[in-house]
Amino acid sequence: MAPITLYTTYRTPAGRAVEITAKLIGVELDIKLVDLVKKEHLTDEYLKMNPQHTVPTIVDNGVALYDSHAIIIYLVSKYAKDDSLYPKDLVTQARINALLHFESGVLFARLRGTLAPIFYQGAPSVPEDKLNSIYDAYVLLEGMLQSDYLVGNSLTLADISCSTSLSTLHALFPVDADKCPKLIAYLSRLEQNLPNHKEYNLDRAKAAEAFFKQKLIENNKAK
Template identity: 65%
Template sequence: MAPIVLYSTRRTPAGRAVELTAKMIGIELDVQYIDLAKKENMTEEYLKMNPMHTVPTVNDNGVPLYDSHAIIIYLVQKYAKDDTLYPAKDLVKQANINAMLHFESGVLFARLRWILEPVFYWGQTEVPQEKIDSVHKAYDLLEATLKTSGTDYLVGRTITLADISVSTSLCTLNALFPADASKYPLVLAYLKRLEQTMPHYQEINTDRANEALQLYNQKLGKYGSSCMRRIQAVIFGNLDSSSGTTPTSVAMLEMQLKSAIVRLSPTMY
């Protein structure tokens, strides 16, 4: 049987969760990184597999699946040698894992995307303080969760899919906005513990989170260039009359830029 094909990008937390899960259960993936900027997620072939045009998507010998949380549950239930990562019969533990998967998607990743998408694709030069504050609120929630857990991991005494999924977005958020050790000792100890115990964590999580940080810093510098300032000046009608820019052309350009933003914004779940 051919390896499961994973379509993803290197830096997306969602795709990294699938890669980490595969490593944990010992299955091989044929990883194919696609270029969202080139709209490789909008091809006819890709849309047949995933009409949501998100990443990651997997193709398990003709069976396409999308959404990282659905994928990692599927992989464990079908291919894992035991149910440690996602218990089949312990419904309470399973429900608690599901809750943390929703936390990763609705809180951690949502905040990450809220911050990165405008910088990567909209030309934003600064991150509003309210967005940074929202990251710290997420750390507050996770610190409280770890305290309530009373164990080394989010749900029980061993690594589960909750830890795999949460670790990906958390690792990237912490690279961009480091958690204060005095406020979030449990969060930082948790990340360190995962790095030491989860196979290939450094390669798949830490290194790629640092890649995201590097790209983030590059984008902020790029958008601060005179070229971007000129574009922003056009949008807000601040060019002098010698530029030949009219109110009509400004409005048209603004519409074109907004349209481009919608087309280029990545979708990663």
């Protein structure tokens, strides 16, 4: 099988979810880094693949697909040797899908909403309401953790997807162990049991943290 082309950036949680999923199911990726600063995501060529001009985008045998949640379901449905990451049971799928929506609509949305003003608009600090929205998301996750993983006692696509935004959020705005002990235990469980978690999540989260702190310094100097 020819490698699937993945257009992504190393900082985006969504692209990392695709990379982790591909690793877990043994799918080879030909990674093409998209320079957002140079607006490579707005070229005519890219817009033909993905009119939403987001990352990640994949091209598999000439077919372009975008949105990480759609991509990872596609990859496991087509290429995984079993259905452990996305079981065929409809109730389990519905629960996983709910967490995929939670990742995009809550975790990633609040991460992006907090960082975008600092990265792109020169904001010198994080407003308290943005911080509170992140801590509220942690509390929601704490309530969802009724087993070892987000859906049952084994890894699923819900964990892969949520781990990407969650690892970056936790690096920047640490989870309070007193308020969310189950979430802290879950983060430790991911570190031990999610393959490539250090490479794709923890290391890149540290890089994002360093970039975040440097931008805050630069933005405050520019005031």
